[in-house]
Amino acid sequence: MKQNWEFPTTEANAASFNTFQARLTETVDYGAEHVRQNLVARTNALVTAMRESASLRSECFVIAHEAITSCADRIALGLNDMELAKISHDAQAGKYTVEELLDLGEGFFKLEVLNKIASAEITRQQHQGEPMDEVEIRLAYQVALRDRLNLPGVAQSMRYRRSAHVSAAAIDKAEQEVREKLEGSASVQFLAQWAPWCQAMERKYPESYARVRLVHQESREAISIQPVRMSEGEWMASLDAQKAEEAASIQKLNKQMTRQFLEEQIEAREHL
Structure with a gap:
């Protein structure tokens, strides 16, 4: 080239x-x-x-x-x-801006759903003893739905489409399933654990995250030095539990802020 x-x-x-x-x-x-x-x-x-x-x-x-x-x-x-x-x-x-990240995050979510659908189709063909090619099956879903679902980073065409043995009806069904999941809570769950999105939420709502982190910072400081009442094993277990609790709190906040941002986006569009 x-x-x-x-x-x-x-x-x-x-x-x-x-x-x-x-x-x-x-x-x-x-x-x-x-x-x-x-x-x-x-x-x-x-x-x-x-x-x-x-x-x-x-x-x-x-x-x-x-x-x-x-x-x-x-x-x-x-x-x-x-x-x-x-x-x-x-x-x-x-x-990327937060709005661009939202589009990309939803695109990654759609690809994740499609990959799960493709994996199920691969398993189905294997169990039925049909000749199959995992690459062709995965690519068939992506290429067919590239424009219909506005998927990020996908080739426009493929060479061995027939080798996938994926029908037009199966493609249509996959599109419907992706759209349904996109409208449900699964997409929020995905965004809330996608690192770039979580970082963007913390930049957009710094005070909300600061409050949660302050609470856990105080908890960490309270046991930063091994308490006399605890054995070393108990102390280490307590530190691990505190880390897990903080991670769970941040994950919960990620979901909360994601929903808030999406609601704000809807309200902004309604006032245009």
Whole structure:
């Protein structure tokens, strides 16, 4: 593709990524001229981010190492996974607004639901003794619902769609299930444990988080030195219990603030 996408092979699995980027020419997205420019732009953005972040680079190298063991559709799925890793790194670095994070978080949630649906379909085909390919099944759901569900970081097409043995009716059913779960409490639960979103909530509602953290800080300080009445084992157990209690309190607050933010968004739209 005449692009400078290679990395020095001094890092673990860098050679695998170099093989991976060369094999992007095998994907359907590259073969379709009207899509190729988008594929090149996606890969350029990914490689630029990889050059700037050692942790992202390492993660993508591992993905590449696994992706090159199979067909062109596994390469396409690998690029999807790398782009999702890039989005997560950007989110952790605070590169998105809260509103953008909400869209991305919901996108990640939809992909998680789709992956569970695909896993169930893989299990069903295995139990029925049908010839199946896990990569094709997972990619089939993502590609088919890419635009309908506005999924982040997904290829536009795949080469071996028929090998997935996933019907149009199954795709429609999956879309309905994703939309239903998005409207339910599961999406709030997902956001409340997604690190970039939780960090954004604490930045938006600092006083609420400060109050909760102050309570637990006082509890920590009360047993920061081993009390005479406690054995070392009891003291360590008490410290562990305090940490677990604080984590549970923050998780509860994450859900509360997420619901509050969503309600504020609805009210703002109603007043437009």
